[in-house]
Amino acid sequence: MNKAERLFSLLTLLRSKRYAVTANQLAEQLQVSERTIYRDIQSLCASGINIEGEAGVGYVLRESGQLPPLMFSEQELIALELGMKMVQAWSDIELATASKSAAAKIKSVLPDRLKNENPAPTILVPCTHKETEFSTFNKPIRQAIDKKEKIELVYHDHAGIQSKRVLQPLGLVFWGKVWTLVAWCELREDYRNFRVDRIDKLKTLGQMFETSGNKCLEHYISRYSSK
Structure with a gap:
């Protein structure tokens, strides 16, 4: 260096x-x-x-008007571009739009030499899912997680059997093919996972909930990663 x-x-x-x-x-x-x-x-x-x-x-x-523009190395730019393409291919419409906006902002602060370069892509992230699989429910789930608002969903398992659950949503996990909702199930009084593509209906209940050291995404991860 x-x-x-x-x-x-x-x-x-x-x-x-x-x-x-x-x-x-x-x-x-x-x-x-x-x-x-x-x-x-x-x-x-x-x-x-x-x-x-x-x-x-x-x-x-300290804040200063004389800071130089943000700079990225070639590998950092490749990593950022790859990440944004993955977001656009595998998230909901709102995050995909935000990713495109972020890409435009990053490009605006690049030096002219890098702005004008447009090499052929060597890493592709094809979008192989149906748009409705994630975009229908990921956004309201994310909003409920942020607000700590309870949700009610109608869900079908691998056999097609439906059930209705009231949940305290804690986080979304992407497994490379499917999104999974990690939530506290009020029926089971424990953590449960729900594949987003198996959700048939979802509504927010307007009821708030609180997380704690024994009921949060971090606790869930630590609890099950140790097994």
């Missing part, structure tokens, strides 16, 4: 931190010496970047 790349990486790290970060922490992440970090901080300050702090205490980036 040359100095210019290192300075951009250092600035990106500082941008991502809300609080002061020490030279030792920065050095570990960039895999350089603390002395190099001190010199690079001085170089950024000399170029007009508003960095506050001192050796032994830590550094924090």
Whole structure:
């Protein structure tokens, strides 16, 4: 990594931190010496970047109108493009639209050399599902998760047998082919999984619920990943 790349990486790290970060922490992440970090901080300050702090205490980036545009490496751009294509192919319409908007914003801050490049795609993410499989229910489920609002759904199992459940939705998990809703089932008083493509009807109930250390997505993951 040359100095210019290192300075951009250092600035990106500082941008991502809300609080002061020490030279030792920065050095570990960039895999350089603390002395190099001190010199690079001085170089950024000399170029007009508003960095506050001192050796032994830590550094924090303050708001400034002189920050250079966000930069990405070629591999970072490939990773971002791949991720956004996956969102567009496998999520609901709202997230797909947001992904396209994000892609346009990222492109707007790229240098002209990268903006004008349009290489043939080498990694494809084909959309192989029916649009209604996810787009019908993923959005209201996401909204219910965000609001902590109970939902009622009519669901059919692999044999086609229907059941009705009142759920406290906790998270959505994508398994590479199907989306699964992780929820607290009020009938079973325990966690249950529901394939989104097997939901026949869904409605929000306008009733709020609370999560806790023993009833949340993180607890579910820790509980079942340890088995």
